[in-house]
Amino acid sequence: MSFQNPVFIPGPTNIPDVIRKACDMPTIDHRSSLFAQFFVPAIEGVRKILKTTTGEVILFPSTGTGGWEAALSNTLSAGDTVLAARHGMFSHRWIDMCQRHGLDVQVIEAPWGAGAPVAAFEAALRADTGHKIKALLVTHNETATGVKSDIAGVRRALDAAGHPALLYVDGVSSIGSMDFRMDEWGVDLAIAGSQKGFMLPAGLAIVGISPKAIAAMDSAKLPRTFFDFRDMRNSYANGGFPYTPPVGLINGLATSVGMLLDEGLDTVFARHHRLAEGVRRAIAAWGMTPCAHSVDLYSDTVTAVVVPEGFNGTDVVNVAATKYGVAFGVGLGEVAGKVFRIGHLGSLTDVMMLSGLATAEMAMKDLGYPVTLGSGVAAAQDYYRKAADAAQMAAE
Numbered sequence: 001m002s003f004q005n006p007v008f009i010p011g012p013t014n015i016p017d018v019i020r021k022a023c024d025m026p027t028i029d030h031r032s033s034l035f036a037q038f039f040v041p042a043i044e045g046v047r048k049i050l051k052t053t054t055g056e057v058i059l060f061p062s063t064g065t066g067g068w069e070a071a072l073s074n075t076l077s078a079g080d081t082v083l084a085a086r087h088g089m090f091s092h093r094w095i096d097m098c099q100r101h102g103l104d105v106q107v108i109e110a111p112w113g114a115g116a117p118v119a120a121f122e123a124a125l126r127a128d129t130g131h132k133i134k135a136l137l138v139t140h141n142e143t144a145t146g147v148k149s150d151i152a153g154v155r156r157a158l159d160a161a162g163h164p165a166l167l168y169v170d171g172v173s174s175i176g177s178m179d180f181r182m183d184e185w186g187v188d189l190a191i192a193g194s195q196k197g198f199m200l201p202a203g204l205a206i207v208g209i210s211p212k213a214i215a216a217m218d219s220a221k222l223p224r225t226f227f228d229f230r231d232m233r234n235s236y237a238n239g240g241f242p243y244t245p246p247v248g249l250i251n252g253l254a255t256s257v258g259m260l261l262d263e264g265l266d267t268v269f270a271r272h273h274r275l276a277e278g279v280r281r282a283i284a285a286w287g288m289t290p291c292a293h294s295v296d297l298y299s300d301t302v303t304a305v306v307v308p309e310g311f312n313g314t315d316v317v318n319v320a321a322t323k324y325g326v327a328f329g330v331g332l333g334e335v336a337g338k339v340f341r342i343g344h345l346g347s348l349t350d351v352m353m354l355s356g357l358a359t360a361e362m363a364m365k366d367l368g369y370p371v372t373l374g375s376g377v378a379a380a381q382d383y384y385r386k387a388a389d390a391a392q393m394a395a396e
């Protein structure tokens with residue numbers, strides 16, 4: 001088995017060499033002033049990527065799932081009412097976590113392939129005249145279906161209803177790859193992980209917290225110790241950590257945010273959009289469609305490709321892995337077998353993307369799919385060529 005091929009799963013993503021080297025650190029004393037030299041820039045960089053000036057950033061040695069738990073346990077109490085929509089595997093798992101924490105979840109069921117139901121949220125918030133709902137949970141980018149939701153719209157719904165609920169946004173597969181505006185959208189808890197848009201190994205939960213979320217900590221009664229924001233904030237005030245931090249990952253994060261900010265966030269988002277659009281052109285050339293129900297929902301970080309009747313998308317993933325050594329994502333939950341997923345986020349170029357599309361074509365051809373070899377690749381090539389021409393013209 002070769003480690004040379006890039007992965008096309010929607011996380012963990014490919015790790016650039018500079019980030020791998022930054023993670024490879026000798027032991028340092030994390031209680032010395034050395035630690036703050038990369039810890040502080042890492043935190044400040046994440047704040048820029050979240051587009052927050054009023055919020056704070058907290059890192060846990062964990063993953064995105066730990067970020068969910070930290071967000072809930074620091075701001076809520078057992079029995080609190082939480083509003084959420086289930087429209088994919090990740091929104092489903094977050095709801096499950098709320099229930100296991102003894103929260104009373106008001107679930108709006110939506111089709112897998114639809115976005116967060118803004119109108120239904122607004123109706124539920126308006127109906128809640130006693131303000132029992134303490135939290136509104138939204139998955140910015142449903143990684144299971146390749147669906148992006150309208151967080152600005154959710155904020156407008158909260159405001160239109162005059163509702164004070166805190167807004168929690170899972171941005172694990174969007175932050176650092178797609179535009180995210182913590183302050184402008186009034187996000188109170190923004191959750192990310194190290195291994196997706198930040199191009200790092202798994203191991204860090206990254207949580208943005210607003211002043212309103214910080215205030216909510218005082219009355220929140222859910223138990224928390226390892227994930228306690230208060231211990232983190234007390235130590236951060238002195239440039240330190242309450243327990244032993246994963247220094248290599250945090251040094252890697254400082255490098256990662258530096259890379260993203262050097263490339264320019266708008267350029268990063270445009271690159272992800274271009275990669276995604278090439279993938280979508282390829283899918284159309286194969287005579288197939290994304291799982292996302294409409295163009296406004298198309299994710300720029302992952303596409304779930306609906307396979308034709310009579311085929312199982314998981315087979316595409318298995319053939320690509322075993323025969324060609326290339327990783328794609330399987331369908332999860334309700335869409336298991338019905339889709340396979342192409343991840344197009346993180347450290348990827350147009351040229352790398354073409355190799356992924358070519359591999360998907362080979363695997364589909366092997367399985368008897370009605371696709372012509374090269375058809376999707378050609379459609380993506382055509383798009384990438386023209387996009388590069390346009391970029392060159394704009395630079396001249």
Ligand SMILES: *Cc1c(COP(=O)(O)O)cnc(C)c1O
Pocket residue numbers: 011063064065066090139141142143170171172173193202
């Ligand atoms: C990957 C992912 C998670 C889970 O993150 P882990 O780091 O695997 O714990 C949560 N939400 C979304 C949207 C994701 O893509």
